[in-house]
Amino acid sequence: MNEEPSTARVALKWGLILGVAQILFSTFLFLTDGIGNASLGYVSYALSIAGIVLVMRDFRTLNGGYMSYGQGLSLGTLTAAVSGFLSSLFSVFYMTVIDTGVMGRVIEKTREQLEDRGVPDDQIDQQMQVVQMFQSPGLLFVFGIIGAAIGGLIFSLIIAAFMRRNRATPFE
Template sequence: MEEKPSTASLALKWGGITGIALVVYSTLLYTIGGMANTALTSIVYVIIAVGLVLGIREFRTLNGGFLSIGEGVGLGALTAAVSGIISSAYSVIYTTVIDPSVREQILNQVRAKMEEQENLTDEQIDQALEISQKFQTPGLQFMFGILGSILVGVIFSLIISAIMRRKKDNPF
């Protein structure tokens, strides 16, 4: 009987690679001031999806070509958690230690986008930004980063696993 590949080691490997890729891309976005640009920040989802596909594909290969949806989702959640810890920790360190002015830049970009909408008054914009600043503490930023990564990872890995699954033939 063959041993199953270790989901923990694969999650650490691909979560680490994905996390580092997210750190590099985040650094690029911070440097060019593109954190408020939704088109540029959407590429993060592509990076996560690629990391999950590669991790799930390696698991399937090591598992004799077989993959269940549960195995894929479990591996995807762990992979996303590892990459979320890495990228969230970096984001907190970057915005609190390396360049604290990034938060203000992002708020200014968000304010400019909100001002473009004609249906919002200045008071509503100020109130919305005040509420969003309450959620920008390093602890909450780290926690929401990890939880968001896991949620996205579970959803993506569910889709990826459904596409990549292969059932074993009936052994009896």
């Protein structure tokens, strides 16, 4: 009887690969002052989707061409969580050690975007206070992991539905 591959092992491998890709992309954003650019943010989503598709495809190949919906869901979510852990760790390190002025520039860019939209000054000030409350490295780290895991779960719910391939009989 063929032994089924470990979903955790495959997800950790692809989580590390996706995490490195996210770190490289984050470095590009930090160096080009692209943090806060919404259109560049979609590239990060595309990386996550590609990573989730690749982890499910790899697992399905290792598992004789089969993957249940639940396996796909757990693969994608765990991959995204590992990737989120690594990229959040890097981002916090970058913002606290390498370039401590990144968050100030992000806040200023956000203020400018709100002013361009015509948001009243009192509402802008309130929003800036909220942004500054969540600027601590610990919160950025925790919310980065949680956000990545939730995003991975949502993407996996959809992707696993298309990529699952159940065995004809449970005895295969």
